[in-house]
Structure formats: structure tokens, C-alpha cells
Amino acid sequence: MQVFEFETVVIGSGLAGLSAAYHSSKYGKVAVVTKSQLDISNSYYAQGGIAAVISEDDSTEFHINDTSEAGRGLCDIDAVEVLVNEGRERVLELIDLGMEFDKKDGQLVLGLEGGHHQRRILHAGGDATGKVLTSFMLQKVKEQPTIKSFENVTAIKLIQQCDCIVALHAYDFVSKENIIFKTKAVIIATGGLSRIFLRSTNPYTATGDGIAMAYEAGAKIADLEFIQFHPTALFAPGKEAYLISEAVRGEGAWLLNEKGERFMKEIHPLAELAPGCCCFNIFKQLQKAKPTTFIFH
Secondary structure (H helix, E strand, O other): OEEEEEEEEEEOOOHHHHHHHHHHHHHOOEEEEOOOOOOOOHHHHOOOOEEOOOOOOOOHHHHHHHHHHHOOOOOOHHHHHHHHHHHHHHHHHHHHHOOOOOEEOOEEOEEOOOOOOOOOEEOOOOOOHHHHHHHHHHHHHHOOOOEEEEOOEEEEEEEEEOOEEEEEEEEEOOOOEEEEEEEEEEEEOOOOOHHHOOOOOOOOOOOOHHHHHHHHOOOOOOOOOOOOOOOOEEOOOOOOOEEOOHHHHHOOEEEEOOOOOEOHHHOOOOHHHOOOOOOHHHHHHHHHHOOOEEEEO
């Protein structure tokens, strides 16, 4: 068994984990633990872009309203306000760090996606925002001498002492050894659990390990009924589901059923830009419609 000591241990190497590691590195040694490679995460494979109030024609009030409407009244308004207000600050912070979002004639290109009434979506590398942004933060993490990464190492259990987390028990798939990470703080950034379902556009690593560990350690878990799914994906028998970005619909693509008929206008006022989580009834109607095609008009 190997034993290491770090001020902070971050479980997960998506954008949240990498950002947490980068900022934590200012205060001591940091370990980034990931059960696969550093660049395999929901963040890395995310298409579309990042929503932030950048345009003078936009406002935080507009963004809050769009978010609440898309959430069908189920959103925690405090969380929405943090998302909208601090989200903009984080985007500007990324730009200050050197992150380059797509521009035209020196101005940021703002796209439109489902659930939004204003153009506020920033992209990078066209529709490869997740890959570009995660790669950018990964490089920042690699540049920090106080951060050490542990790939192919899966977190197993949070070790407690006097109601405090004092260590992490993990397992190295390559060396076949157990590892104990002694630490002052553990940040769980393991993402969701949609890979418990047969069909998912999420990577195979999204299996809810972190949620289970946190629960076992005494954390309160909420909103487990909310499982991410993407409303448009390519289905090929025997193959992985392939995500078709919302940006396609944002730039004018229509959804057609197997008869070549456009059907979303009858289902939601925003048609193809209806928020993917708008309601279960829309999902049932989408199933009936059997959408098979995108067409640009």
C-alpha cells in the first residue's frame, strides 16, 4: 500500500476538478485523482458552449428568467443567481487567464441555444468548446509544480476521524495497489451518473462514484431524480450514442420525423429551441414523433 500526503485531494478531472485543483494549488500540494485519463470527462466531450451575459443587449435578469423558465419552476433561485452572476465573472476570469473563445472581427461570437431568448453562448473551436476549454485548464494544471495527477486511480472510500475527512482510500488499476491519500481537504468533482443507463451520450466514467462516497460519509444528497440526457443524439444499433449539439438547432436546424414533417412547432412555442428539460410531456411526444433528421432552412 502506498501512502501520500497532500493539503488537498481533488477527485475528478473534468472542468470543475481541474479548476478546483488550479486554485487550490496556491495553498499547498494538490493531488488530482481520476479513474481514467485526465482528458476523459463530461467536460472534455461537451459540445455547445457556455452561457454568460456578455452582450450589451442582454442582462442578468433576462438570463435568470430564461433559466427559471427552462427549469419549469424547479430551479433553486439562489443557485440560478449564482450561476448567472458568478458565471459571467468566471468566464471573464478565464479570458484573463488566456482562454480564447471564438471571435469575429475582434468581437466574441455569441450563439443561441435551446431555452435562451438572447444570444449569449460563447464557443471555442467551433462546437468543440468542452475539449478546448478543458485542454486549456489541463495545461494550466500541468504548469503548477504543486499539483500531481494520478491517472487510472479510482477513489473507493473517504476515511473519517472524529467526524472529519482525513484521508481517501483509492486503488491503482495499473500497479494493482491500494493507495491512501492523507489530506486536509477532499473536493469531490466526479460528475453525474447517467452511465447507469444503457444509452447515454456521457463518457463511460459517469457512474456516480463520488455521489455514493459522499453519501456513505454522511453528506446529504438531493435531486437525484435529475439525470442528464440530451434531446438530440445519433442512434446507431450496437454503437455508442453520439451527441448532436444544441448549436445545430440554435443556428436554424429543424427536427423532422420519419415522414419528413417538422413537428416541434406544435409541441413548444420555441420549436427546435425548446429547452431539453422543459417537461415530460414533450419528451413523450418526441418519442412518438420519432425524429430522424435535421434540415437547415
